[in-house]
Amino acid sequence: MKVTATIKLSVTLLLMAGLLILAGCSETNKPDQNRDAGPLQTSLSATEPPQINKEAFRGQGRLAFIREDRLNILNGDDGTLTILNETDLAGKPQWSPDGEWLAYLDDKNQLQITKPDGSRLHKVTGLPVSGNALKFTWLPNDNVLAVNTFTEGEGIYLVQPGEAPCQATRGDTPISFIPSWSPDGKTIAYVKTLPYDEQDPVNRSDALYVAPADEGEPSSLYTAESAGIIIAGWSPDGKDILFRVTPQHSASMMADGLQLFSLPLTGGKPNPIATTLLHSGWW
Secondary structure (H helix, E strand, O other), X not given: OHHHHHHHHHHHHHHHHHHHHHHHHHHHOOOOOOOOOOOOEOOOOOOOOOEOOHHHHOOXXXXXXXXXXXXXXXXXXXXXXXXXXXXXXXEEEEEOOOOOOEEEEEOXXXXXXXXXXXXXXXXXXXXXXXXXHOEEEEOOXXXXXXXXXOOOOOOEEEXXXXXXXXXXXXXXXXXXXXXXXXXXXXEEEEEXXXXXXXXXXXXOOEEEEEEEOOOOOOEEEEEEOOEEEEEEEEOOOOOEEEEEEEEOOXXXXXXXOEEEEEEEOOOOOOEEEEEEOOOHHHO
């Protein structure tokens, strides 16, 4: 009986000590209203604007970021913070090359293009799919958005702010990844998965294509037999395409690192460069 009582007393004391510690932590962690918040330090309420050290971003242009599914624009020139969508959700913001336009997805996964102050909002309609079923990126030297619909027979669409989408590429096989544009914006590189036996998807093959941006005929540069192709970019002079090859589309091999290749636009045999990791979060 004494042992049981001692145990109960010890548990009670430990619980009381824990409560005191939690109370102390809650007092210590209360924000100091008289002190500037650190960079991108947010409050707990979604209705309050994020606390930002605006001086830390002064002179750095404009920053678009998502907080609590709201699209925020921080102007580094005058320190103003603008919330573009007070009621709707937002995601995947991307600036145009000149910083005059911002593309993002709204709460219905509809592609939107807007000015940084929220004016001239353009909802992109006329695409065969919307939302997470598509990927989009700006051309490197123009305010034109390239959208990959991942839809059979549809391919890539080009969208200018305020204009209807224009179909740039077609094909029976959907393009596997988001297209990559040459530095001068005149050539597009993309990957297609070739027809394969659905009973043996591991051995499907990918093909690397290039096409003029002005709706010219595409050409096949390279086929990876029983392997996937992931475009990594272009050489600075735009004469070579960089890509990685995934044997049998293996996710474990991707995690371990893949061989990076360089291939001239004139074709030929890919030149191995190095074994590299795919995503910046793995570096």
